[in-house]
Amino acid sequence: MDDELRRLRAEKHRAYQQLQASERPRVEVCTQCQQPSFKTEVCPKSGLYHNIKNKKLIGGHVIEGNIVNSAQLMAAIDSTRVRWAASRTSLVRADAESLNIFQTFVQQMDGKVNRYGILYGLYKAEEKIIEAHAVYEPEQIGNEYAFLEQKDPFLDTVDAVAAGLGLRRVGVVCTHPPRDNDVMLLNSRELLLCAREQSCFGDECVLLTIAKNDKEGGVLECQAWQASPQCVHLYRLGVLHERAPRRRPATGAATAAASPYNVDEEEEAEGIAQRSAHLQNPEEARLVYSEVELEVAEEKTDAAGHRHFVSKLPSHTVDTRWFTSYVAVEQFQSSIVRGLFLRRNRPAMAPPTMANLRNYMKDPKRQKDSFAEKLADFHVLVFLAETLSMSDDMPTLIEIARTRKMTPAAQNYEMLLDAYMQS
Numbered sequence: 001m002d003d004e005l006r007r008l009r010a011e012k013h014r015a016y017q018q019l020q021a022s023e024r025p026r027v028e029v030c031t032q033c034q035q036p037s038f039k040t041e042v043c044p045k046s047g048l049y050h051n052i053k054n055k056k057l058i059g060g061h062v063i064e065g066n067i068v069n070s071a072q073l074m075a076a077i078d079s080t081r082v083r084w085a086a087s088r089t090s091l092v093r094a095d096a097e098s099l100n101i102f103q104t105f106v107q108q109m110d111g112k113v114n115r116y117g118i119l120y121g122l123y124k125a126e127e128k129i130i131e132a133h134a135v136y137e138p139e140q141i142g143n144e145y146a147f148l149e150q151k152d153p154f155l156d157t158v159d160a161v162a163a164g165l166g167l168r169r170v171g172v173v174c175t176h177p178p179r180d181n182d183v184m185l186l187n188s189r190e191l192l193l194c195a196r197e198q199s200c201f202g203d204e205c206v207l208l209t210i211a212k213n214d215k216e217g218g219v220l221e222c223q224a225w226q227a228s229p230q231c232v233h234l235y236r237l238g239v240l241h242e243r244a245p246r247r248r249p250a251t252g253a254a255t256a257a258a259s260p261y262n263v264d265e266e267e268e269a270e271g272i273a274q275r276s277a278h279l280q281n282p283e284e285a286r287l288v289y290s291e292v293e294l295e296v297a298e299e300k301t302d303a304a305g306h307r308h309f310v311s312k313l314p315s316h317t318v319d320t321r322w323f324t325s326y327v328a329v330e331q332f333q334s335s336i337v338r339g340l341f342l343r344r345n346r347p348a349m350a351p352p353t354m355a356n357l358r359n360y361m362k363d364p365k366r367q368k369d370s371f372a373e374k375l376a377d378f379h380v381l382v383f384l385a386e387t388l389s390m391s392d393d394m395p396t397l398i399e400i401a402r403t404r405k406m407t408p409a410a411q412n413y414e415m416l417l418d419a420y421m422q423s
Contacts, residue, residue: 042236047199049236060234060292081297082318085228087325089204090128092171092224094119096331098135098339098378099173099222103210105346106175113142113347116149116174116193120162120378123170123204130170130206133334134162134378139345146189146276147174154344157390161381164398165337169201173208178218184286184320186225187279188242191288191320195227195235203229206327224327231323239291243278244316287317294318337401341379352383358421371414376401387420 016024027036030050032043037050049062056063060079063072102117121132138152162168172193186194186209194207207225212218227235234240279285293314341360342352360366361374375381381401385394393413400410 042199044200047196047236048238052237057237057239057292060230060237060239060294062237079230079233080292080294080314082230082294082322083228083297084322085230085325087226087327088128089130089206089226089327092130092132092206092208092327092329093332094132094173094208094222094329095134095334095339097333098132099208099210099331101339101343102135102137102173103175103220105343106210111177112144114145114147114175114177115142116140116147116172118155118158118169119171119173119206119208120165120167121170122167123202125204128204130204131332131334132170132173132208133167133336134339135173136162136378136382137343137345141272141347143272143276145177146187146272146279148272148275149193152345154386157385158382160390161378161385161394161398164395165378165381165402167336169197169205171197171201171206171208173210176209176211178212178214179282180215184282185324186320187282187285188288188320189276189279190225191227191231191323192235192240192242194225195232195240195323198227198232199236203232208329222329222331224329226325226327228323228325234290234292241289241291243284243287244289245291286320288320288323289317291316296322336376337381338377339379341377341383343379344382352379354387354421354423357383357417361417361421370404370406370410372400372404372406372410375410376404384417 027038028051029035030037030043030045032045032048033040035044037043041050042048043050052062056066058068058073059076061072061076063076068076102115106113106115115137117135117137119130119132120134120136121130123130136155136158138155139150141148141150159169174190174193176187176190186207190207190209194205197205197207203226205226207227208222209225210220210222213221231240293316295314296312296318342349342356344351357380360377360380361371366374375397381394381398384397388394388397396409397413400407400413
């Protein structure tokens, strides 16, 4: 290295040292995923675009640079025209056992608490079929009108257990009070939850809803839905909200919000009663709020058979049905994992213990099952992931559950767990 280059480097170093901390170049870290924002375009936790606040947004279209050409302007105008889109997933097959245990708890609470859960399963791309094999209920609170998500520090561990079984997140499931589908299909919270799942984990993801149908004598119905690609895009931009914000933020500012449902810090601190008051009235609950004015473009056919679009006046609120499409759903029995063991995070219920595991393992109904077959329960594995080492023990236990074979390792862990359960 020559002397001139050394001098220049020393000069640059001195200039850098004189800068204030706020003036120094730094890598921006996302407050949601805690990762450098340049690593992925979309935050894997919130489903919002990284660094959208640093870009120019015209309508529902992101503009690079300061010059807008005619094609970009037309795309910006077109992006504010809401058009209904058919679902991209053709069928959802959901494990009947998991759904039944999920909704039974709500029925036992006489509908005073609504719940939501994360679906883990498989996606068969060629057939466009979702298979939901397990349901995990994260930390949450609920009342007779809705559920409200809480931060769950254990969720990454649950994701890892599912991944070891060859499963991934394929959507969410929730309960809601009886409703008239002619008035409302999904409320704004359910729609945004669906949009977030699709944004984070793939457009094929779905939302399952379970509720009584009062028109059919109170029979329970399970229905599946998807948010439109346009809805997912607007969600990623941070411009969709459950209701009008008290202080309307600048476009893109919602990307810094702490909640996946795009609320400010003051709203985030409120309880479920305040946060869910707008969901009590179906006429209000069925509307999703957009910071960008949107116009619904309804396709109609005239007497001559020509199709054309009829647009309504631009508005900041849109009926969720314009962003929602129905997906066929059927029940099946998972061949990968069962879901009979106790759940975590249920209100007024103590978390599972080793005594509960002992009762499960020794249950006469399972006396003919091997240890490996008993272990093949999603919630048993989730419980053990709290107790044992995720790096040392759980990979082996998950493999035993996946193969259901009594290998020497399975026999060793059977004795080990038996000792734990007796202590």
